[in-house]
Amino acid sequence: MNYRRSRKGFIRAMPSDGRTVGLPDFSGNRFMTSLGNIEATPFASSTIVSFTSGDDLYLTGQPTDLYNQDVQNLIPLQNALTTVYIRGYNYISDTLPVRQRPNTTAQASPYSPPIPLAEETPHSILFRHNAATALLTRIDLDSPTIATLTWEASASTPLTVVPGQAAIMTSHRCSACASTKT
Numbered sequence: 001m002n003y004r005r006s007r008k009g010f011i012r013a014m015p016s017d018g019r020t021v022g023l024p025d026f027s028g029n030r031f032m033t034s035l036g037n038i039e040a041t042p043f044a045s046s047t048i049v050s051f052t053s054g055d056d057l058y059l060t061g062q063p064t065d066l067y068n069q070d071v072q073n074l075i076p077l078q079n080a081l082t083t084v085y086i087r088g089y090n091y092i093s094d095t096l097p098v099r100q101r102p103n104t105t106a107q108a109s110p111y112s113p114p115i116p117l118a119e120e121t122p123h124s125i126l127f128r129h130n131a132a133t134a135l136l137t138r139i140d141l142d143s144p145t146i147a148t149l150t151w152e153a154s155a156s157t158p159l160t161v162v163p164g165q166a167a168i169m170t171s172h173r174c175s176a177c178a179s180t181k182t
Helices: 034-040
Strands: 020-024 044-049 056-067 080-092 134-141 147-153 172-174 179-181
Touching: 034 056, 034 080, 044 080
Parallel strands: none
Antiparallel strands: 020 080, 044 056, 056 080, 134 147, 172 179
């Protein structure tokens, strides 16, 4: 069993059929990956726990791994996703003996970006015209597997960085300057 947690709504039922859920791949420590498990076996199950009520929802179904444009058609800004067509479920009340304290709210991880579905969110909200741009100016290889990237932000849109903040970046080739902008 792989533990996954993110912001509210990170596992989503697709509104188009109501039976397919999408779970973006968060590689974490790279030891437990949903994508690899799905490639090894054609079955999937999930346990969704409510830490406030103690209820559990068990889902079983047929998984499919999606990559790149196939994913972005469902969830923009993601590149890997497992979808599960739900074949069965079981909802059990009051199974978890431990509860979150009443009248408290668990804080979402600042490392997790929002997961908007393409079916739900207009592209005008996702891709604002006033989004900041940055140019990759330097790459320092710290080890064979770790690098430090240096970026230069555009002067027109100042960047404010909050510790632990997630950034969603897309790249495109700038024909005028013969480089890649992000």
